[in-house]
Amino acid sequence: MATLKTWVSVPENSDFSIYxxxxxxxxxxxxxxxAGMAIGDQILDLAAISDLGLLExxxxxxxxxxxxxxxxxxxxxxNKVRLDIQGLLVSEKSPLRNHPEVFLxxxxxxxxxPVHVGDYTDxxxxxxxxxxxxxxxxxxxxxxxxxxxxxxxxxxxxASSIVVSGTNIHRPMGQVKPxxxxxxxxxxxxxxxxxxxxxxxxxxxxxxxxxxxxxxAAEHIFGLVLFNDWSARDIQKWExxxxxxxxxKNFASSMSPWIVTxxxxxxxxxxxxxxxxxxxxYLKYKGKKNYDIQxxxxxxxxxxxxxxxxxxxxxxMYWNMMxxxxxxxxxxxxxxxxxxxxxxxxxxxxxSSYGSLLEISWGGKKxxxxxxxxxxxxxxxxxxxxxxxxxxxxxxxxxxxxxxxTIVPSK
Amino acid sequence: MATLKTWVSVPENSDFSIYxxxxxxxxxxxxxxxAGMAIGDQILDLAAISDLGLLExxxxxxxxxxxxxxxxxxxxxxNKVRLDIQGLLVSEKSPLRNHPEVFLxxxxxxxxxPVHVGDYTDxxxxxxxxxxxxxxxxxxxxxxxxxxxxxxxxxxxxASSIVVSGTNIHRPMGQVKPxxxxxxxxxxxxxxxxxxxxxxxxxxxxxxxxxxxxxxAAEHIFGLVLFNDWSARDIQKWExxxxxxxxxKNFASSMSPWIVTxxxxxxxxxxxxxxxxxxxxYLKYKGKKNYDIQxxxxxxxxxxxxxxxxxxxxxxMYWNMMxxxxxxxxxxxxxxxxxxxxxxxxxxxxxSSYGSLLEISWGGKKxxxxxxxxxxxxxxxxxxxxxxxxxxxxxxxxxxxxxxxTIVPSK
Numbered sequence: 001m002a003t004l005k006t007w008v009s010v011p012e013n014s015d016f017s018i019y020x021x022x023x024x025x026x027x028x029x030x031x032x033x034x035a036g037m038a039i040g041d042q043i044l045d046l047a048a049i050s051d052l053g054l055l056e057x058x059x060x061x062x063x064x065x066x067x068x069x070x071x072x073x074x075x076x077x078x079n080k081v082r083l084d085i086q087g088l089l090v091s092e093k094s095p096l097r098n099h100p101e102v103f104l105x106x107x108x109x110x111x112x113x114p115v116h117v118g119d120y121t122d123x124x125x126x127x128x129x130x131x132x133x134x135x136x137x138x139x140x141x142x143x144x145x146x147x148x149x150x151x152x153x154x155x156x157x158x159a160s161s162i163v164v165s166g167t168n169i170h171r172p173m174g175q176v177k178p179x180x181x182x183x184x185x186x187x188x189x190x191x192x193x194x195x196x197x198x199x200x201x202x203x204x205x206x207x208x209x210x211x212x213x214x215x216x217a218a219e220h221i222f223g224l225v226l227f228n229d230w231s232a233r234d235i236q237k238w239e240x241x242x243x244x245x246x247x248x249k250n251f252a253s254s255m256s257p258w259i260v261t262x263x264x265x266x267x268x269x270x271x272x273x274x275x276x277x278x279x280x281x282y283l284k285y286k287g288k289k290n291y292d293i294q295x296x297x298x299x300x301x302x303x304x305x306x307x308x309x310x311x312x313x314x315x316x317m318y319w320n321m322m323x324x325x326x327x328x329x330x331x332x333x334x335x336x337x338x339x340x341x342x343x344x345x346x347x348x349x350x351x352s353s354y355g356s357l358l359e360i361s362w363g364g365k366k367x368x369x370x371x372x373x374x375x376x377x378x379x380x381x382x383x384x385x386x387x388x389x390x391x392x393x394x395x396x397x398x399x400x401x402x403x404x405x406t407i408v409p410s411k
Numbered sequence: 412m413a414t415l416k417t418w419v420s421v422p423e424n425s426d427f428s429i430y431x432x433x434x435x436x437x438x439x440x441x442x443x444x445x446a447g448m449a450i451g452d453q454i455l456d457l458a459a460i461s462d463l464g465l466l467e468x469x470x471x472x473x474x475x476x477x478x479x480x481x482x483x484x485x486x487x488x489x490n491k492v493r494l495d496i497q498g499l500l501v502s503e504k505s506p507l508r509n510h511p512e513v514f515l516x517x518x519x520x521x522x523x524x525p526v527h528v529g530d531y532t533d534x535x536x537x538x539x540x541x542x543x544x545x546x547x548x549x550x551x552x553x554x555x556x557x558x559x560x561x562x563x564x565x566x567x568x569x570a571s572s573i574v575v576s577g578t579n580i581h582r583p584m585g586q587v588k589p590x591x592x593x594x595x596x597x598x599x600x601x602x603x604x605x606x607x608x609x610x611x612x613x614x615x616x617x618x619x620x621x622x623x624x625x626x627x628a629a630e631h632i633f634g635l636v637l638f639n640d641w642s643a644r645d646i647q648k649w650e651x652x653x654x655x656x657x658x659x660k661n662f663a664s665s666m667s668p669w670i671v672t673x674x675x676x677x678x679x680x681x682x683x684x685x686x687x688x689x690x691x692x693y694l695k696y697k698g699k700k701n702y703d704i705q706x707x708x709x710x711x712x713x714x715x716x717x718x719x720x721x722x723x724x725x726x727x728m729y730w731n732m733m734x735x736x737x738x739x740x741x742x743x744x745x746x747x748x749x750x751x752x753x754x755x756x757x758x759x760x761x762x763s764s765y766g767s768l769l770e771i772s773w774g775g776k777k778x779x780x781x782x783x784x785x786x787x788x789x790x791x792x793x794x795x796x797x798x799x800x801x802x803x804x805x806x807x808x809x810x811x812x813x814x815x816x817t818i819v820p821s822k
Contacts, residue, residue, distance in 0.1 A: 281597070332584075
C-alpha cells in the first residue's frame with residue numbers, strides 16, 4: 001500500500017483517512033439528502049464536485065436520496081470515482097483547492113440510510129456465537145447443530161425496519177413465556193440485546209436462476225457497514241420454533257451511515273479459520289477472504305459513561321462473505337443492488353470478545369459491571385450501544401465510524 | 412348484495428364479474444406496463460379512462476409499472492375508482508360505450524407483478540398444515556409446537572424472487588442430506604413441492620413503532636392474491652434448524668396477477684374456527700374475519716392432462732389476516748404499501764383438502780395417481796401446478812383467476 005499524502009486536514013487516527021473515502025447519504029438543514037464522501041471530519045459534496053466537471057459521473061446520480069443508482073453503474077465506474085477523488089485530494093495542484101464550498105463538516109450534517117434495502121439477509125457465521133447460543137438455548141453437549149459446519153446458515157430479516165445510526169429504538173412489546181409460567185403474556189421485552197455484526201451491500205444484481213461463485217463474489221459486493229441486529233431474547237425464545245426469529249428481531253436493525261468499499265479494505269485481507277470437515281465444492285475458495293477489522297462495543301447509561309463491553313474482530317468469521325453470497329444464490333435466488341447481508345453476531349473465543357449480551361451475561365446469569373460500578377445483564381431504558389470498527393496496517397487506517405442507538409421506553 | 416347488470420359481455424362463471432373488478436398491471440406488445448382492471452375476459456385500460464376525464468385520479472398513477480403509488484392514495488380514493496368504474500359498466504348511458512378503445516382482451520396482454528414488494532412475510536396459519544408438518548418433520552405425538560395456538564407464527568421470506576403467474580421455475584440445486592447419508596451432497600432438489608396459499612397486499616403504511624389493531628387491520632389491507640410458495644423439502648429439511656427456511660423457499664414464489672380488493676370480498680366473510688386456548692388480548696377480534704374462498708390445485712404433466720389434486724378453502728385458516736397484521740406490528744415493526752403477507756399452506760381436515768404434496772403424498776410415502784394413471788409424489792420436470800380460487804354466494808362470483816407455474820430443469 002503506497003503512502004499517500006493529502007492537502008486536506010485529517011485528524012490523527014481518523015477512520016476516514018485518504019485510504020478510505022467511503023460513500024454515504026447526507027443532508028444539511030432544509031436540503032434534500034444527497035451523496036457524499038467522508039474525509040477526516042468533513043464530507044465531500046459529490047454532486048457539487050461533479051458539477052465542476054471533475055467526475056465522469058453525472059451529478060444526477062449524486063442528487064438522490066439513496067446510492068442505489070450510483071452503485072448500479074458498476075465497480076468500474078464507482079471505483080474510478082473514488083480513485084479520481086483520491087487523486088484530487090492528493091494532488092497539490094488540485095482544482096478542489098479553489099472550491100472550499102464542496103467541503104462540508106460532518107457535525108453540520110444529518111446522515112441517512114445510504115441505500116434503499118430491497119432484501120435483508122442475516123447470517124449466523126461465527127462458530128463461537130453459534131456454539132454459545134446453542135449451549136444456552138438448546139443442548140450444551142451438542143451446541144452446534146449438524147448442518148452448521150456444512151452451510152453458512154442464514155435467514156431472511158425485515159428490510160423495512162433497518163434504520164441509520166443515531167435513531168432511537170423503542171423497546172419492543174411482545175409475547176414472552178418464561179419457563180416458570182404456564183401461559184404466555186404480553187409485555188415489554190426484558191431481555192433486550194444488541195448483536196455486533198457487519199453487513200455488506202450488494203453492488204451488482206443477478207437474475208433469478210443465476211449463481212454467484214466464491215471466485216466472482218467480490219464483484220457483487222460494493223462495500224461494508226457496521227450493523228447492530230437488536231434482539232429481544234425473551235420474545236425470540238418463545239416464537240422462534242420452527243420457522244426462526246421474527247418479532248424478536250424485526251422491530252429494528254441499525255446501520256452505520258458510511259459504506260466502506262471492498263477496495264478500501266483490500267490491504268486488510270487475512271486467512272480465515274480452517275474449515276473442518278471440508279466444505280462442498282461450491283463453497284470452496286482460494287486466497288484470503290477474511291478481513292482484519294477491529295471491532296468494539298461501548299455501552300453508556302444514564303449513570304455511567306461509556307464502558308467498552310466487547311472487543312472482537314471480523315476476521316474471526318468461520319464463513320466468509322464470498323461463501324455467504326455463493327450459498328445464497330446457489331439455488332438461483334436473485335440479489336439486487338442495495339440488498340444487505342449481515343454476518344451474524346461476531347464473537348471471538350474469549351469472553352471479552354463476545355458480541356452480544358446474551359453471551360456476555362450468559363443468558364442473564366452473570367451480570368457485568370459498568371464504569372460507575374452498576375450492574376447490567378440486558379439493555380435498560382435510555383442505555384446506548386455504540387459499535388465501532390476499523391482496520392489498521394503500517395500506520396494506515398480505514399474505519400467505519402460508528403453505529404449507535406439508544407433504547408427508549410415502549411410506546 | 413344488490414344485483415348488478417353490466418352492458419359488457421361477461422362469460423358465465425367468469426371470476427371477473429361486475430362484483431369483482433380487481434386491479435393489475437398489464438402490457439401489450441411493445442407497450443410499457445400500466446394499470447388495468449379485469450372485467451370478464453377483457454381489461455379496462457385505467458389510464459385511458461382517466462384521460463377521458465371519467466376518474467378523479469390522474470392517469471399518471473395508472474401509467475406506472477406497479478400499483479404502489481395508486482394504492483398509497485388510500486382506500487377512500489381507490490375504492491371510489493373501483494365503484495365509479497362499476498357505475499360506468501352498469502349505466503346504460505355510460506360514456507364508455509362510445510370508447511371501445513379502453514377495452515382490451517386479456518388474451519392479448521402480458522400480465523406483470525402488480526406491486527413492487529418491499530417485504531414479504533409468510534405465515535403458518537393453518538392448524539391442519541402445521542399439525543401435518545409437525546408429524547412428519549418432528550414428533551407425531553407432539554406435532555403442534557407449544558407456541559402455535561398463541562402466536563400466528565410467521566417468518567420473513569425473500570421479496571426479490573416473487574414472480575408473476577406463468578413464469579417458469581428452475582428446479583433449485585442445493586444441499587441435501589438424507590437420513591441414510593452421513594454427509595450432505597449438492598444436487599437438484601428431488602422433493603420439490605408447491606404450497607397452496609393466499610396473500611394479502613398491504614394498502615397503508617405504518618411508521619416504525621406504530622401498531623395495527625385487529626379492529627383497524629382491514630384499513631391496511633388493499634386486497635388479496637393467490638400465492639404458490641414453491642418449496643424444496645429436501646433442502647428445507649437439512650437447512651431449517653435453527654433459523655427457519657431459507658434456500659428451500661427463496662428460489663421463487665408465484666403470485667396471481669389480479670389483486671381482488673378486500674371490499675369485493677366483503678360479502679363472503681364467515682366466522683373462523685374457534686381458538687382454544689383464548690388468545691392474548693391484542694389478538695382478539697370481533698365479527699367475521701375469515702373469508703369463504705374455494706381453492707383448488709391442478710397438476711398437469713407431459714403425459715397427463717390436468718388432475719385436480721386438492722380442494723381447500725381459505726375459511727379454514729385458524730389465524731385470520733387481521734390477527735396476522737396485529738401480531739406482525741405489535742412490536743412496532745413497520746409495514747409498507749405493497750408488502751405481501753402470505754397465509755401459509757391452506758390445508759383442510761380431510762386428505763383431499765391438503766395444500767401441499769408433502770401432505771398429499773405424506774412425505775413421499777404415499778404416491779398419488781394422475782389422470783393418465785401415472786404416479787407422483789413430488790413435482791417432476793415439466794410438471795405444471797395451477798392454483799385457482801373464487802368466492803360465490805347467491806349466484807354472484809368473485810374470483811382470482813389463477814397462479815400457475817411450470818418446473819423446468821436446473822440450470
